[in-house]
Amino acid sequence: MSEVYVVGYDLNKPGQNYAGLMEELKKSPSWWHYLDSTWLIYTKESATQLRDRILNCVDNSDRLLVMEVTKNYSGWLPQEAWTWISNHLI
Template identity: 55%
Template sequence: MPVYCVSYDLNKVGQNYAHLHDELRSSGTWWHHLGTTWLVHTSEAADQLSTRLRRALDDNDSLLVIKVTRDYAGWMPKKAWEWIERHL
């Protein structure tokens, strides 16, 4: 199963996005450490995941769903890298 990086900008002040977070949590195994970025390990294809999550967003919000590969780098806690290694 692939791992997708899901990143979003929520542009409506005061809007309750609990439904989006619930959808992300129901997507399979997930990791969330960066504000509006989630890693999701799911059997869904990127377009399926995007379509499902899009229903929880407003028209002026933005959403990016992109497959994670082994070519990655960054500065995060050790447990984040362990999660990525375990699920890729």
């Protein structure tokens, strides 16, 4: 069964090219990215599998969080964000 995960990160190495991280996240079956360092990823992978897939795209001084999203959510986002979220949280 597919799940939605929030992926958040702090990229701490100055001058590092993180284009590979963005490309790897975009390989997911569906994704939404509106906030600078936060993505919502829709995938059949577990949180650990998703973390492992993107871990080689960050430096060991960076920080990374992968956590499952539940139907209990709130925020201040554009309507298109809420539409994506409601369409993917079954």
